[in-house]
Amino acid sequence: MNEKTIILPPNPSGNGGETNYRLTVMTPKRRFLSYLRVRWWVVMVCLVLTIGTVLTYETLRKERFESYAQIYLSGNLQMNVEPMFNEESLTYFGTQIEILKSSRMQEAAYAAVNVTLKPDEEPPIKFEVVQPLKASILVLHAASREPDQAQQFLEALVSEYLEFKQKTRLSSMADAVLALTDQVAKKDKELQAEQDSWADFQRTNNIAALEEEGKSEGFHLAELSREAARLKLERGLLEQGINPLESEVRPGWLELLGPQTNGLGARLMPSDMMLRSARMELAVARGEWMRKTNEWPEMFAPMRRLADEVSRCERMVANLEEQDLAQKRAELELTGKRIAAIEASLPASEAKVRGINERLSASQRLKNNIQRDQALFDRLLATLQSADLSKNVQQERLAVLVPPTSGRPEKRYLPLRIILAAVTGLLLSCGIVLAWQLVDGRFVSVLDIKDQFGDVVLGVVPRIRVSRRAPRAALLAREDRRRTYVESFRRLRSALLLSSFPEGQPRTLLLTSAAHREGKTTIAVNLAMTLAQSGLKVVLVDADSQSGTVNTLLEGADKPGLMEYLQGQSEIPDVVHPTEIPGLSFVPIGAIGEGADGLFGRRKFDELVKTLRREWEYVILDSPPILASDDTALMIPQADAVLLVVRPFSSQSRMVRHAMEVLYQRQARHVTLVLNQARGEDVAAQFGVNGTAVAVRNGSPKQKSTARRVKEDAAPPTA
Secondary structure, X not given: OOEEEEEEOOOOOOOOOOOOEEEEEEOOOOOHHHHHHHOHHHHHHHHHHHHHHHHHHHHHOOOOEEEEEEEEEOOOOOOOOOHHHOHHHHOHHHHHHHHHOOHHHHHHHHHHOOOOOOOOOOOOOEXXXXXXXXXXXXXXXXXXXXXXXXXXXXXXXXHHHHHHHHHHHHHHHHHHHHHHHHHHHHXXXXXXXXXXXXXXXXXXXXXXXXXXXXHHHHHHHHHHHHHHHHHHHHHHHHXXXXXXXXXXXXXXXXXXXXXXXXXHHHHHOOHHHHHHHHHHHHHHHHHHHHHHHHHOOOOHHHHHHHHHHHHHHHXXXXXXXXXXXXXXXXXXXXXXXXXXHHHHHHHHHHHHHHHHHHHHHHHHHHHHHHHHHHHHHHHHHHHHHHHHXXXXXXXXXXXXXXXXXXXXXXXOOHHHHHHHHHHHHHHHHHHHHHHHHHHOXXXXXXXXXXXXXXXXXXXXXXXXXXXXXXXXXXXXXXXXXXXXXXXXXXXHHHHHHHOOOXXXXXXXXXXXXXXXXXXHHHHHHHHHHHHHHOOOOEEEEEXXXXXXXXXXXXXOOOOOOHHHHHOOOOOHHHHOEEOOOOOEEEXXXXXXXXXXXXXXXXXXXXXXXXXXXXXXXXXXXXOOOOOOOOHHHHHHHHOOEEEEEEOOOOOEHHHHHHHHHHHHHOOOOOEEEEEEEEOHHHHHHHHOOOOOOEEEEOOEEEEOOOOOOOOOOOOOOOO
């Protein structure tokens, strides 16, 4: 439930004390079942209408007689008939149903039973065709007001249908045979032409030789492509200065060869490997020469030999570099020539391979065409043979499974229809009540009030029947036999006397309502009488300047009252009048004239309330509705508690919520609700003791168990 809480600060003027007020506004949560119990007559009306309609229809409807027949599909369904001539490809059963319902069949059947159809009238015979689920059966149903008419109608209809099917099958089968014959002859000519073309192709082409030649040329073309790719890779390596044969030389093999095998090494090694070896030998010789020069400077002969050896190595390196460069140029030129020769021979080889493949593809197409035409020709020939056989034997695929039955009275299923009508009436009534509840914003029960405002219900007063001509009948009498009615005010009295309030027991009670005709005046008078009967001194002040109903109930219309005192025309002892009830005094409203606006906000009203509080134990103020007059708001500061009277199916929830919001904004203390004219279940729910329920019927209680009651002669509040 959504709720909105407003915290009102304390009033610095002193009205309302130092209390912080919390105003909680809740979204209404209506109880559908409670509303439905009150609107039970809607359910009864809907049930009577729906069930009565069904019963009336079944009573006035004329008796009908029905007949049934069944037709099933006979013969072999898997006949080798071309799908384009098979009726199953056109939703066979749907076609048969439409044929049975066609005007031709209906007119023939009606003519057989001597019935003439008129264009503007409903057919006298009700006819239906139904196909059971996943069954090769058609169920025919006819209903008529005459016992034998439905059976005769179905017999004529089935006979006409079977005759029609036989004629159409013969004519359609003859047409199919002619069409199949033409197609077989045409396809035979096409097959012969394809076979002649294949024979001509074989005379000029050897398929086996073409296949072998194609394989050979394919391998040769692949080898040429691989060789061209390898040579292009070698050329790229040579252009980058890398010898492609270097990877073929094992590392360290030159060290195994002695100096005497330099010529053999030059023939076996690539030129760049020889060059690297010579450069390494030169570096070794130079290192040796430098070492010996440092160690033995006096030995000139060895130094000269080393110098000669270094010079020889340098010359050999230079010669090898020239040979390596010349060799790489020669290899690069030779590789380019080989690549050009291979690329020049590739187009011719590719053209030869394409030619061979084209001739092989042509042979394959001719063979495929011959096979396809042969298969189609065989199927057409088999279809022609089957169709001719069906024509000769006149095979019927439809047969009568169950002949038309004799006319039997139609089943009405009256109990089932009554149950469906009752369910429909219940659903309809619940929908009407639900829509009514959503539109209606009034209270329904005490639970409805608690759902919206919480546990703020101080008392519940049951509903009684009182004539408008005798309003005093609503007052409590000395020997009142309306036990539940009397008990409700006693419980309201006990709630005021025995409840704990933070600021003490309330002595000034303000009774108001959100709108007129809620019964606040009656509750105010009866509450005052109940408090007085308990031995308390109570004064009832009629502060309702709009209606003054208390004057009528207590017969104080001709006496000076509150208005005379507020206008300064009378004193307090003059406006307080005793009643026939001991301990109860009464202040009438008096004569309401001009200038009465704002009198309740003056100091004289405060002085009146203070004086009454000193001399009487309880002061009860009967004020106008809070939303109808501002006088009630002016009385709020003088009240210890406010009793807001509401009535089910009369008080609007939004108005009561607005009234409570106004009361809290005016710093009202202890705002509670009193439900007037409540139903019996609300009284039982509010006053049940330990699960004890009190049933109210015509104002007299019926107790199911002994419940503890408040004594009529209760002790004073202090006791």
